[in-house]
Amino acid sequence: DTGVSQDPRHKITKRGQNVTFRCDPISEHNRLYWYRQTLGQGPEFLTYFQNEAQLEKSRLLSDRFSAERPKGSFSTLEIQRTEQGDSAMYLCASSFLQGEQYFGPGTRLTVT
Amino acid sequence: GENVEQHPSTLSVQEGDSAVIKCTYSDSASNYFPWYKQELGKRPQLIIDIRSNVGEKKDQRIAVTLNKTAKHFSLHITETQPEDSAVYFCAASQDTGRRALTFGSGTRLQVQP
Numbered sequence: 001d002t003g004v005s006q007d008p009r010h011k012i013t014k015r016g017q018n019v020t021f022r023c024d025p026i027s028e029h030n031r032l033y034w035y036r037q038t039l040g041q042g043p044e045f046l047t048y049f050q051n052e053a054q055l056e057k058s059r060l061l062s063d064r065f066s067a068e069r070p071k072g073s074f075s076t077l078e079i080q081r082t083e084q085g086d087s088a089m090y091l092c093a094s095s096f097l098q099g100e101q102y103f104g105p106g107t108r109l110t111v112t
Numbered sequence: 113g114e115n116v117e118q119h120p121s122t123l124s125v126q127e128g129d130s131a132v133i134k135c136t137y138s139d140s141a142s143n144y145f146p147w148y149k150q151e152l153g154k155r156p157q158l159i160i161d162i163r164s165n166v167g168e169k170k171d172q173r174i175a176v177t178l179n180k181t182a183k184h185f186s187l188h189i190t191e192t193q194p195e196d197s198a199v200y201f202c203a204a205s206q207d208t209g210r211r212a213l214t215f216g217s218g219t220r221l222q223v224q225p
Contacts, residue, residue: 042215
């Protein structure tokens with residue numbers, strides 16, 4: 001499968017724990033986006049990278065969230081001190097410059 | 113920032129009928145408008161997109177229209193089939209620079225056989 005992949009697909013954690021998700025974009029894509037989707041809503045933008053540079057962060061991205069894209073390849077999204085309100089589907093997308101964004105299957109986070 | 117409103121939230125049609133989903137946007141700088149289809153438990157997939165230099169685009173049974181003056185755009189699906197049943201999201205962004213998508217809240221389309 002040469003599409004966008006995400007790991008893990010599901011994560012259950014207790015409130016207060018830290019979690020980290022990984023996204024592997026399509027290999028030639030230089031842009032990588034993170035979105036969050038809650039039930040019944042459209043995806044909400046969190047942050048995006050062009051190569052290894054994080055170019056924009058949404059106001060939704062509190063200081064408990066951090067994202068990295070070392071070497072401009074895969075990306076990680078870490079949530080520290082998780083809260084129940086963090087429960088959502090975290091979607092990654094990639095594109096080549098301003099082309100179509102291809103989405104990954106998402107990581108579903110449940111905070112208990 | 114950009115705000116995208118989408119209507120209706122649910123739509124039920126008979127197989128073979130047409131379906132229309134409408135979106136409005138707030139940022140006049142937005143000039144790229146994609147539509148995504150998301151089946152239950154699956155990733156969003158782009159089905160059609162339009163840029164502000166055209167008013168209409170068609171791909172087989174799917175068409176999108178854009179009215180930049182009124183800041184609204186619509187998805188039209190003709191001859192609907194049961195496999196068209198899914199949640200459809202409109203989105204808006206600027207075609208240069210930022211390009212992060214602002215999504216509408218989605219329309220659940222159900223095509224009754």
